[in-house]
Amino acid sequence: MAVEGDRRTGSEVDESRRSRILGALGSGGDGRRGVAIAILSTIVFAVVVVVVIGNSPGWPAVHQEFFSWNYFKSSFPEIARAFLLNCKIFLIAECFILPFALLIAVLRSLPGPVFFPLRALAIVYADFFRGVPTILVISLLALGAPALQLSAVPSSVVFWGIVSLVLIYSAYVSEVYRAGIDSVHPSQEAAARSLGLTRAQTLRKVILPQAVRRVIPPLLNDFIGLQKDTALVGTVGALEAFNQAQIDTAATFNFTPYLVAAVLFVAITIPLARFTDWLIERDRRRRQAQGLYA
Amino acid sequence: MNTTAALEIEGLRKSFGTHLVLDGISLSVGEHEVICLIGASGAGKSTMLRCLNLLEPVDSGRIVFAGEEITRRGVDVNRVRRRIGIVFQAFNLFPHMSVLENVTLAPRLALHQGSGEAEKQARALLDRFGLSDKVKAYPDHLSGGQQQRVAIVRALAMQPRLMLLDEVTSALDPELVAEVLDVIGELAAGGMTMLIATHEMGFARDIATRVCFLDDGIILEQGPPEQMFGSPREPRTQQFLQRIVNAHRL
Numbered sequence: 001m002a003v004e005g006d007r008r009t010g011s012e013v014d015e016s017r018r019s020r021i022l023g024a025l026g027s028g029g030d031g032r033r034g035v036a037i038a039i040l041s042t043i044v045f046a047v048v049v050v051v052v053i054g055n056s057p058g059w060p061a062v063h064q065e066f067f068s069w070n071y072f073k074s075s076f077p078e079i080a081r082a083f084l085l086n087c088k089i090f091l092i093a094e095c096f097i098l099p100f101a102l103l104i105a106v107l108r109s110l111p112g113p114v115f116f117p118l119r120a121l122a123i124v125y126a127d128f129f130r131g132v133p134t135i136l137v138i139s140l141l142a143l144g145a146p147a148l149q150l151s152a153v154p155s156s157v158v159f160w161g162i163v164s165l166v167l168i169y170s171a172y173v174s175e176v177y178r179a180g181i182d183s184v185h186p187s188q189e190a191a192a193r194s195l196g197l198t199r200a201q202t203l204r205k206v207i208l209p210q211a212v213r214r215v216i217p218p219l220l221n222d223f224i225g226l227q228k229d230t231a232l233v234g235t236v237g238a239l240e241a242f243n244q245a246q247i248d249t250a251a252t253f254n255f256t257p258y259l260v261a262a263v264l265f266v267a268i269t270i271p272l273a274r275f276t277d278w279l280i281e282r283d284r285r286r287r288q289a290q291g292l293y294a
Numbered sequence: 295m296n297t298t299a300a301l302e303i304e305g306l307r308k309s310f311g312t313h314l315v316l317d318g319i320s321l322s323v324g325e326h327e328v329i330c331l332i333g334a335s336g337a338g339k340s341t342m343l344r345c346l347n348l349l350e351p352v353d354s355g356r357i358v359f360a361g362e363e364i365t366r367r368g369v370d371v372n373r374v375r376r377r378i379g380i381v382f383q384a385f386n387l388f389p390h391m392s393v394l395e396n397v398t399l400a401p402r403l404a405l406h407q408g409s410g411e412a413e414k415q416a417r418a419l420l421d422r423f424g425l426s427d428k429v430k431a432y433p434d435h436l437s438g439g440q441q442q443r444v445a446i447v448r449a450l451a452m453q454p455r456l457m458l459l460d461e462v463t464s465a466l467d468p469e470l471v472a473e474v475l476d477v478i479g480e481l482a483a484g485g486m487t488m489l490i491a492t493h494e495m496g497f498a499r500d501i502a503t504r505v506c507f508l509d510d511g512i513i514l515e516q517g518p519p520e521q522m523f524g525s526p527r528e529p530r531t532q533q534f535l536q537r538i539v540n541a542h543r544l
Contacts, residue, residue, distance in 0.1 A: 061520070146502045187382065187386045188386060188388065190349055190382070190386065190389075191382065191386035191388070192400075193371075193372075193375065194347050194349060194375055194379075194380045194403075194450060195375065195376070195379075195399070195400035195404060195405055195448070195449070196373070196375040196376030196404040196452060197399075197400060197404055198372055201403050203405075205403065206388055207372060209390050210388075210389065210390050213390065214383075235461060239320075257349060263534065264297075
């Protein structure tokens with residue numbers, strides 16, 4: 001009861017603060033006036049940008065080289081097809097990164113002197129793969145590993161590109177997980193252990209669910225970074241969107257294909273960001289609704 | 295003392311770094327006894343309870359629970375903890391689980407109960423303590439008093455033979471204290487063996503079969519509540535109780 005009471009007071013405070021801000025804006029009592037102002041200022045800003053850039057001396061040349069509608073149309077299908085490879089690399093890599101990174105984070109949080117070797121291994125791993133540039137790891141593995149001529153392992157650059165991305169991003173994502181694990185208060189572990197739960201059960205049912213929920217936004221951030229970095233696999237010869245755009249550019253001496261590739265990447269990453277926000281909001285609302293109507 | 299002691303503590307010592315918290319605690323607790331631990335903050339009440347639940351390893355001394363020494367090497371701590379319930383000052387409910395999930399988690403995982411059986415038992419307990427309409431609620435939508443009652447139910451769901459209550463009303467608004475104390479009173483009436491660290495002296499006087507005054511890591515004085523609150527022998531006990539009286543808490 002006290003909690004609900006506090007919350008109501010909180011929203012009342014917000015309400016009064018908002019009306020004070022609106023009051024300062026002028027006579028308008030609701031938010032409609034604010035929306036109108038926002039739309040107007042955005043239009044003015046856009047017009048100014050278009051006029052300034054459009055009137056710059058180099059604009060006709062830049063327009064032709066980077067924003068050619070004809071080149072955009074003609075190069076789009078090929079680059080879009082190549083972009084499917086980026087999506088494939090992203091999805092496959094993510095499936096391995098999520099569990100592998102969690103394993104590393106858990107190893108690193110094991111207590112006691114017995115587990116020191118595992119902890120040390122996890123630390124060395126995370127330090128190493130966060131310290132080496134992605135493009136270097138991809139070059140070393142995709143160009144070096146096939147030279148070993150191991151019959152059991154695929155030698156394609158895509159395969160080794162995915163391996164490189166998994167190794168590197170697992171190091172980053174394990175740090176995100178670890179921050180989440182550390183953020184769960186020790187009293188939660190005490191409560192679970194006091195009930196007779198084993199350490200593994202406590203981790204699985206009490207610590208990790210809370211930890212993972214808290215790190216979904218930074219986790220999705222790394223997703224977005226990974227989707228972008230799939231373009232690096234193009235540098236060792238995989239025919240993905242960036243490589244395809246480079247080929248098209250070299251053939252036509254027009255840079256619009258790069259714009260095509262950029263548009264395709266953004267078309268994936270922006271919805272991903274919106275999706276994250278939606279997930280968080282849904283989770284919050286669901287918990288609230290159940291608390292109020294149960 | 296009772297010959298069939300539920301709990302036997304001998305010379306318990308515990309320090310954190312150089313700070314000595316428990317300096318040789320000895321206590322014998324009979325079945326169905328309700329022992330209230332009183333004393334200033336930092337006297338060692340919480341640490342003592344956490345040691346009994348094996349949440350803190352002890353430096354030296356013995357704890358014998360239900361005829362088994364639980365401080366010996368190689369004891370299965372999980373098995374011991376299943377039979378000793380502890381309730382904390384800050385509730386420590388699992389925030390990502392509903393009330394029902396909080397209560398059924400340990401019986402399902404640690405006692406291997408089926409979810410049907412565990413839920414039936416949980417609902418019965420929640421019903422008994424006036425929480426049947428909160429079964430599906432999440433902890434952050436409950437008042438402090440309700441959360442603490444759920445925490446007590448969560449511990450009871452393991453059917454413990456001993457309950458340790460660590461200042462369970464200290465984090466509550468004054469008007470919510472009574473509902474939690476009522477629950478504890480009901481447990482005492484049902485014959486539950488309990489060790490209760492508390493600052494609620496009126497409650498201790500009413501419910502305790504014995505009161506122990508902890509001071510600087512030892513049990514300085516103990517006795518029935520009438521004697522402890524009516525005519526304490528030790529000057530330190532008298533001082534402590536006088537301070538409580540002056541603060542209008544007794």
